[in-house]
Amino acid sequence: MELKDKLVSSFLAFENTINVDAPVHDIRSQAIKVFEEKGFPTKKEEAWKYTSLNAILKHDYSIFPKEENALEFKDVKKYFLYDLDTYKIVFIDGKYSSHLSETTHDKIDVCLMSSALSHEKYKPIVDNYFNKIARQDGLTSLNTAFSKEGAYIYIPKNKLADKPVQIIHFSTGKESAQMLQPRNLIVVEENSHVQIIERHQSLTDNPVLTNSVTEIFVDKRAIVDYYKIQNDNQTASLIDNTYIEQQGQSVASVHTFAFGGNLTRNNLNFFQKGEGIDSILNGVTIIEGKQHVDHNTLVHHQEPNCESHQDYKGIFDEKATGVFNGKIIVDKEAQKTNAFQSNNNILLSDKATINSKPQLEIFADDVKCSHGCTIGQLDDNALFYMKSRGIGEKEARALLMYAFANNVLESVKIPQLKTRINKLIANKLGVDIGFDL
Amino acid sequence: MLEIKDLHASVEGKEILKGLNLNVKAGEIHAVMGPNGAGKSTLANIIAGKEEYEVTAGGILLDGEDIEELAAEERAHKGVFLSFQYPVEIPGVTVTNFMKTAINETRKAQGLEEMPAKDMLKKIREKSELLEIDRKFLSRSLNEGFSGGEKKRNEIFQMAMMEPKLAILDETDSGLDIDALRIVANGVNRLKSENNAIVVITHYQRLLDHIVPDYVHVLYDGKIVKSGSKELALELEEKGYDWIKEEINA
Numbered sequence: 001m002e003l004k005d006k007l008v009s010s011f012l013a014f015e016n017t018i019n020v021d022a023p024v025h026d027i028r029s030q031a032i033k034v035f036e037e038k039g040f041p042t043k044k045e046e047a048w049k050y051t052s053l054n055a056i057l058k059h060d061y062s063i064f065p066k067e068e069n070a071l072e073f074k075d076v077k078k079y080f081l082y083d084l085d086t087y088k089i090v091f092i093d094g095k096y097s098s099h100l101s102e103t104t105h106d107k108i109d110v111c112l113m114s115s116a117l118s119h120e121k122y123k124p125i126v127d128n129y130f131n132k133i134a135r136q137d138g139l140t141s142l143n144t145a146f147s148k149e150g151a152y153i154y155i156p157k158n159k160l161a162d163k164p165v166q167i168i169h170f171s172t173g174k175e176s177a178q179m180l181q182p183r184n185l186i187v188v189e190e191n192s193h194v195q196i197i198e199r200h201q202s203l204t205d206n207p208v209l210t211n212s213v214t215e216i217f218v219d220k221r222a223i224v225d226y227y228k229i230q231n232d233n234q235t236a237s238l239i240d241n242t243y244i245e246q247q248g249q250s251v252a253s254v255h256t257f258a259f260g261g262n263l264t265r266n267n268l269n270f271f272q273k274g275e276g277i278d279s280i281l282n283g284v285t286i287i288e289g290k291q292h293v294d295h296n297t298l299v300h301h302q303e304p305n306c307e308s309h310q311d312y313k314g315i316f317d318e319k320a321t322g323v324f325n326g327k328i329i330v331d332k333e334a335q336k337t338n339a340f341q342s343n344n345n346i347l348l349s350d351k352a353t354i355n356s357k358p359q360l361e362i363f364a365d366d367v368k369c370s371h372g373c374t375i376g377q378l379d380d381n382a383l384f385y386m387k388s389r390g391i392g393e394k395e396a397r398a399l400l401m402y403a404f405a406n407n408v409l410e411s412v413k414i415p416q417l418k419t420r421i422n423k424l425i426a427n428k429l430g431v432d433i434g435f436d437l
Numbered sequence: 438m439l440e441i442k443d444l445h446a447s448v449e450g451k452e453i454l455k456g457l458n459l460n461v462k463a464g465e466i467h468a469v470m471g472p473n474g475a476g477k478s479t480l481a482n483i484i485a486g487k488e489e490y491e492v493t494a495g496g497i498l499l500d501g502e503d504i505e506e507l508a509a510e511e512r513a514h515k516g517v518f519l520s521f522q523y524p525v526e527i528p529g530v531t532v533t534n535f536m537k538t539a540i541n542e543t544r545k546a547q548g549l550e551e552m553p554a555k556d557m558l559k560k561i562r563e564k565s566e567l568l569e570i571d572r573k574f575l576s577r578s579l580n581e582g583f584s585g586g587e588k589k590r591n592e593i594f595q596m597a598m599m600e601p602k603l604a605i606l607d608e609t610d611s612g613l614d615i616d617a618l619r620i621v622a623n624g625v626n627r628l629k630s631e632n633n634a635i636v637v638i639t640h641y642q643r644l645l646d647h648i649v650p651d652y653v654h655v656l657y658d659g660k661i662v663k664s665g666s667k668e669l670a671l672e673l674e675e676k677g678y679d680w681i682k683e684e685i686n687a
Contacts (some may be wrong), residue, residue, distance in 0.1 A: 385525040388485045389535070389595065390513035390543035399538060403529025403578075 003057045003179075004039050007142060008032065010063045014146060017064075024117055024147070027131050031144035038138035050323040050355045051294040056237045056263055059207045061179035063146075065093040069172045071203075073100060079168060079201045084416040086197070087165045089151040093172055094180045096149065100168075108194075109154040110165055113183055116152040125154055129187050129217055133243040133271060140241050143213040147183035150214075153196070157189035157219070164195040164414060169212075171236070173204020184214040186224070193223040195414060202236035207262075214242045218250040220274065225413055226254045231424055232261035234289065241267045248274025248303075255412060256283040257421055258293040259428055269298045272334075275305045283312040284405045286428055287320040288348075294323035301334040301364075310341040313405045316352035327359040328369060335364050341371040346378060346404060398429040438463045438634050439484070439603055443495035446483055453479045455659030456495070461603070464631045468645055468670060469638045471656035472678040477638045478522055480656065481607040484636075485519035486512045499603065513539075514546040516602030516633075520592040520609050527579040532591065533561060535579050536598050543599070564597040568624045585612025593624045600628070605636045610644035622647030642674035655681055 001009075011032045018025070040057060041048040069092050073080075080088070087110040090100035096112050103111045109122075116122040117130075131147075134140045151167045171178055188194055202208045218224050230238060238261055244252050258264050270279040285293045299308040314322045324343045345354045358371040378400050386396035402409075402425060412418040426432065439461040446454040453476045461467050471477050483490050484497060486509035496503050504512055527535070541551045552560075565575060568590050580588050589609055596604050606625070610618060625648050629635060637648055645653075645667065653669040654661045657678070662685050663669065673681075 379525070382525045382527055384485075384487050384509060385521065385527070386535075386539075387509035388513055388517075388519050388521075389539035389599065390510050390546065391539055392510050392542060392546075393508065395538070395542060396510075399530060400527070403527060406529035 003061065007063060008036050011145060014064070018148060019118060022117065024126065024130060028145050028147065031141040034136055034141035035138055035145055038141065040138055047296060047325065050321075051263070051265055051292065053263075056207070056209055059177040059209070061177045061207070061209055063179055065095055065178070068095055069093050069174055071097065071100065071170060071172070076100070076170060076201075076203070079170075079199060081166060081197060081416055081420060084414065085163050087161075087163060089165065089167045091149065091169045091182065093170070093174075093178065094149060094182070108156065108159055108161055109152065110161070111152050113150040113152045113185060114148055116185065117148070122152070122154075125187055126185070129215065130185055131215070133215055133217075133245045134213055134241070135243065135269070139211055139239055140213055143181045143183055143211050143241065146181045147213070150183040151186070152184070153186040153194065155188045155192040155194050155222075157191055159189075159192045161192075161194040164197060167196065167198045169200045169210065171202045171204060171208045173202065173206035173208060177207040178209075180208065180210045180212075182210065182212045184212070186214065186216040188217065188222045188224050189219045191221045192219070195225045195227075197227045197229065197414075197417060199229045200232055200236070200238055202233050205233070205235050208236040210236070210238045212238065212240050214240075216242070216244045216252070218244065218246045218252045220247045221249045222247075223250065224252045226252070227412065227414070227417060228254065228256045228266075229421070229424075230257060230261055230264055231259040234260075234262055234291075236261050237263040239265045239267070243269045243271070244279070245271045245273055246277045246279060249276040250274070251278045251280070253280035253282065253411075255408070256295065257424070258283065258285040258287065258295075259424055260287060260291060261293075262291065264291075264293045266295050268295070269300075270308065271300045272302050272306045272308075275303050277303070277306040279306075279308040280411075281308070281310040281312075282408045282411055284408050285312070285314040285316075285322055286401070286405075286425065287315075287322070288317035290319050292321045294325070296323070296325045298327045298329070299339065301328070301330045301337045301339060303333060304335045304337070306334065307338040308340065310343075311408055312343045313408055314343070314345040314354055315348065315401050315404065316345065316354055317348040319349070319351045321352070322354040324354070324356045324373075325359065326357070326371070328361070328371075330362045330364050330367050330369065332363040335366045337364060337367040337369070339367070339369040343373045344404070345373075345375045346401065347375060348378065394429070395431050398426070398431040401429065438500060439636070440498040440501075441495070442498070444483070444492065444497065445494035446479065446490050446492045448479070448490050452493070453659055454483070457656070457660055459654065459661060461634045461636060463634055465652065466629065466635045466637065466648060466650045468650035468653045468667075469636060469656050469661075470640065470642075470653060470670060470673055473640070475656045476659045477640075477656055478607055481519055481522070481605045481638050484605055485509055485517060510542070511546070513599070514543050518596050518599050518601030518604045520589070520596060520604065520606045522608040522611065524580045524588040524592055526581045528581045530579050531576050532579055532594075533575045536561065536595065539595070540598060560598065564594055567597055567627060568594045569620050570594055586614060586617040589613055590617060590621055593621050597624060597628055602633050603636070604628075604633065605638065607638045608640065609637070610639055610641065618644065618647065642670045645670045657681055657685060
């Protein structure tokens with residue numbers, strides 16, 4: 001049976017596991033119809049021209065985890081940012097692991113989507129925000145239909161989350177191929193602040209396909225910093241759909257570190273609903289082998305006097321392929337918009353590919369919009385210069401690549417996270433030099 | 438220390454060095470002068486190990502060891518240093534961190550521990566004072582947006598940090614105003630000892646007023662065609678290179 005048919009027919013079985021009387025269930029029922037109609041995207045769609053899901057949709061994924069799998073912290077410690085005190089929302093094969101998690105209901109809520117969807121206390125927030133900005137496309141609708149578990153973060157107004165939140169999804173692959181559909185809802189009210197680190201980690205060679213949807217609401221003057229670490233193994237694929245709505249004078253940043261995985265697609269969408277907003281989209285992609293990473297961004301400027309800053313760096317080796325498709329829409333009302341976009345790439349091999357496509361749709365007349373894209377190689381003169389100072393070939397190349405990505409790395413606000421990412425890069429490049437630039 | 442014997446070298450099939458001989462002993466300063474296109478920069482790059490050049494005959498010995506097969510970084514580990522005519526801009530890497538990496542990678546290759554951070558900072562402070570380099574300058578990206586003079590001063594700062602056995606200064610005086618020239622020359626002179634050697638490659642004589650060579654060689658058409666004492670440099674300054682060409686072609 002095709003995956004699409006299997007998913008549609010699984011919906012009935014899914015309904016047996018949840019409360020079908022909850023209001024969100026109408027949303028789910030509606031969503032499965034949309035998925036049934038639209039299905040998975042194909043390369044015929046402009047937004048999917050360079051990314052084909054065909055190969056990863058061929059596996060016979062299990063849709064629901066059959067058993068609860070446990071993990072010991074010591075075995076998965078390295079995937080945590082363990083040298084930093086954080087809240088943790090951890091899932092194993094899509095099921096919540098209380099053992100590895102640390103949640104809170106003290107002034108702020110850092111807990112589970114399943115609780116939020118089933119407890120009366122959360123109903124006003126869920127009614128207000130759940131599925132309000134998620135796009136009604138096939139993939140997002142599929143996630144909505146099966147939405148049950150994920151992270152729920154609610155920061156009421158005038159509150160600072162006292163420590164960052166880590167959201168980690170492990171897949172153990174004890175059941176052959178597995179599909180996961182985490183659903184996160186993050187609501188940050190006026191003047192509040194939270195930092196979130198998200199990671200998907202497969203612990204198996206069995207195929208894993210994650211179709212994740214995250215909705216983030218950033219109210220007036222609130223600040224949200226979101227970091228995505230994508231350093232998964234070769235059989236894990238991720239489709240990340242993130243939707244962010246910002247109100248006046250808020251600042252939201254998303255950093256995406258794409259260092260590995262089979263196929264990774266990031267659909268990152270920002271909607272600006274007030275004045276004086278700043279949206280920041282940064283990314284570093286370093287991949288090799290036959291890995292594929294596709295960044296598909298949208299910033300929709302709808303009000304005057306807002307800014308957006310996009311800076312994506314990509315380094316592609318061997319037969320890796322990258323896509324950057326950055327769309328900026330400036331509505332007629334959004335005068336005095338400053339929108340910047342830059343996408344710089346280095347190809348280390350003749351067989352590596354990057355498709356970079358800026359898309360600007362500007363309907364206002366008093367705006368500053370710029371975009372730039374470069375594709376190049378490592379500079380031989382710079383390599384010789386470094387080598388002549390005693391720095392070995394591998395280290396010199398690594399240092400140049402690190403320097404290339406440095407301004408994005410520098411914008412990471414959590415020092416322990418910055419150190420960790422530097423180490424991930426050093427490991428990836430096979431060098432042992434301290435990148436404390 | 439450095440022995441170059443009958444060196445023939447070409448780049449992209451074109452022969453540039455055509456049987457060059459040069460002998461440099463520890464404690465000596467040699468100047469290599471010559472007109473444009475004589476092969477001066479080729480000589481500098483070949484000693485440092487740039488890969489585009491192909492040595493077709495002859496050899497380069499450092500302390501009796503043939504270094505021709507060594508990579509640029511291995512030559513650096515053995516104490517070879519090239520002050521670049523055109524230092525490369527490397528955005529994203531600060532001067533300080535570039536030097537830390539260079540020194541520690543060299544120490545690693547020599548089987549030494551990394552230099553303790555405290556010692557590194559002290560050394561950086563001392564050497565930057567020697568070259569009259571502002572501390573703020575050290576946290577800027579390497580050579581990015583530096584003036585010509587700043588780049589050259591930074592090269593000699595790196596030389597001071599690396600403490601090479603053999604330093605090749607390729608057109609170090611170009612782009613320097615008179616004050617910078619004095620600072621750079623003073624730095625080089627302070628670094629000079631009985632145990633190291635310096636080869637100054639230059640088109641003009643003026644740097645040699647400050648860094649006084651023991652020997653002056655004229656490089657023309659890929660060969661050393663004349664050698665002499667420092668007075669030869671003055672003669673070249675006065676008369677240009679034409680008389681040398683005439684002498685050779687006669």
